[in-house]
Amino acid sequence: MGLLRTALLAGSTSVCLREQLTRRPFFRRAVSRFMPGEHLGDALGACRTLQGAGVGTLLTCLGENVTTADAARAVADHYVEAIGRISDAGTGTQLSVKLTQLGLDLGLEGCLDNLRRIAEASSTHEQVVWIDMEASQYVDATLEIFRRARAETPYVGVCLQAYLHRTAADLEALLPLGPAVRLVKGAYREPADVAIARKADVDRNFEALAARLVEPKAQAAGAFVGFGTHDRSLIDRLIRLTADTPRIGFEFEMLYGIHGSLQQRLVSDGYPLRVLISYGSQWFPWYMRRLAERPANLWFVLKSLSR
Numbered sequence: 001m002g003l004l005r006t007a008l009l010a011g012s013t014s015v016c017l018r019e020q021l022t023r024r025p026f027f028r029r030a031v032s033r034f035m036p037g038e039h040l041g042d043a044l045g046a047c048r049t050l051q052g053a054g055v056g057t058l059l060t061c062l063g064e065n066v067t068t069a070d071a072a073r074a075v076a077d078h079y080v081e082a083i084g085r086i087s088d089a090g091t092g093t094q095l096s097v098k099l100t101q102l103g104l105d106l107g108l109e110g111c112l113d114n115l116r117r118i119a120e121a122s123s124t125h126e127q128v129v130w131i132d133m134e135a136s137q138y139v140d141a142t143l144e145i146f147r148r149a150r151a152e153t154p155y156v157g158v159c160l161q162a163y164l165h166r167t168a169a170d171l172e173a174l175l176p177l178g179p180a181v182r183l184v185k186g187a188y189r190e191p192a193d194v195a196i197a198r199k200a201d202v203d204r205n206f207e208a209l210a211a212r213l214v215e216p217k218a219q220a221a222g223a224f225v226g227f228g229t230h231d232r233s234l235i236d237r238l239i240r241l242t243a244d245t246p247r248i249g250f251e252f253e254m255l256y257g258i259h260g261s262l263q264q265r266l267v268s269d270g271y272p273l274r275v276l277i278s279y280g281s282q283w284f285p286w287y288m289r290r291l292a293e294r295p296a297n298l299w300f301v302l303k304s305l306s307r
């Protein structure tokens with residue numbers, strides 16, 4: 001991992017840096033490249049625009065590691081309300097949620113109750129709720145919550161990270177469920193005994209995991225895979241890999257504001273695509289992870305400073 005990337009990921013958890021930077025107008029301007037606004041209405045506006053371009057959408061209200069049960073319940077309340085507003089908007093938007101924002105640090109049962117409320121509301125509209133995967137210490141609890149929620153409704157999916165050594169085994173254990181899995185490379189700072197360090201090896205693992213999910217046996221069991229990546233060369237390999245996979249069995253997923261031209265190309269070639277739109281005021285750690293993914297993004301911050 002490069003020094004700059006390590007520094008940015010370390011910065012993402014710094015309270016002092018967060019307090020300094022989130023107040024600065026230049027920093028807020030730079031963030032706007034990756035999110036249409038802080039309010040649900042801003043995000044829904046972007047969902048409608050993307051719907052017009054044939055692109056599906058996912059919404060996430062930014063925030064993580066809440067410290068009280070009331071705060072976690074309030075997040076679930078917000079998402080239940082958001083599902084109603086999404087239904088009124090008719091955009092077919094799905095939700096992507098972080099379990100630490102639903103109270104995972106406070107206990108598994110309370111967190112599951114909050115997720116259950118969101119999943120029940122989403123199930124009535126036949127839309128999947130996706131569970132994000134956070135730092136490695138949360139993987140066991142996240143998978144346990146996913147399994148328990150999946151036993152109650154098929155409208156729940158989970159993210160798996162290709163950079164973790166453990167993910168191949170986790171996927172094998174999930175496959176009998178016919179799961180909805182979002183595959184990503186992984187966005188957190190992890191030690192070498194937990195995560196694969198070299199990009200080429202992460203990419204290879206991503207492809208191997210993708211191959212398992214699109215095998216006819218897995219697809220026949222109900223597996224669905226969202227390929228959450230902007231990596232052009234990996235996407236080309238995934239297109240070859242899925243040549244014989246029915247297009248209801250997979251989709252590409254990208255983040256709002258990244259590689260718009262690639263998004264258009266996929267849609268015009270007939271591939272299903274969803275774009276994840278973030279909103280909310282708690283954007284600092286999330287934005288620092290976006291900077292770490294591509295330190296060249298720091299230029300946008302500097303340009304915005306010079307304006």
Ligand SMILES: Cc1cc2nc3c(=O)[nH]c(=O)nc-3n(C[C@H](O)[C@H](O)[C@H](O)COP(=O)(O)OP(=O)(O)OC[C@H]3O[C@@H](n4cnc5c(N)ncnc54)[C@H](O)[C@@H]3O)c2cc1C
Pocket residue numbers: 131132133134159161182184185186187188228229230231232253254255258259276289290291293294297
């Ligand atoms: C829909 C979705 C959901 C996700 N959910 C999770 C999750 O739950 N848990 C998790 O750990 N991670 C999640 N991620 C993030 C993921 O793990 C990666 O960190 C992120 O997608 C960057 O990796 P990449 O596959 O695009 O490949 P990379 O090799 O990192 O990037 C490939 C190319 O994409 C472009 N690119 C990538 N990132 C950026 C950026 N921030 N800004 C500008 N250009 C960029 C660059 O051109 C880069 O060369 C999610 C990603 C997506 C798309």
